Amino acid sequence: MKILVVDDEKLIAWAIQRLLVKRGHEVHVANDIERAKTFLVSNTYDLVICDYLMPEGKGSCLIEAANLKADGTKSIVMSGALSQAGIRELQVDAFIEKPFLLEELEVVIDDLFKKS
Secondary structure: OEEEEEOOOHHHHHHHHHHHHHOOOEEEEEOOHHHHHHHHHHOOOOEEEEEOEEOOEEOHHHHHHHHHHOOOOEEEEEEOOOOHHHHHHOOOOEEEEOOOOHHHHHHHHHHHHHOO
16 A cells, blocks of 8 residues: 655654555655645555644645545544544544554554455
8 A cells, every 4th residue: 555644743653654664555754744745746645644733734634635636545633632523523534542552553544444
């Protein structure tokens, strides 16, 4: 799979990238929304994993852009700052609350693609 990981916390993005590369995926990492938009213009992704709160805005705009470009792109939003109501408003395939274990992310990804 081709996956875009977007998180301004570089250590989190690196850990996720490392996990996904070990699982055989092609992974691009962006630490800000502008870099992520650049990746989205020139690539199509099977999955976008995005932090919700970024210094320059909400990561949910990237999910919308990815979905507009390629129907079928799956999305996971990560956040430690969303209420249950806020989660329901997002148009995403999955949500994972920060902090989380990488094993939890693996389960979420596996479940998403089992449904496909």
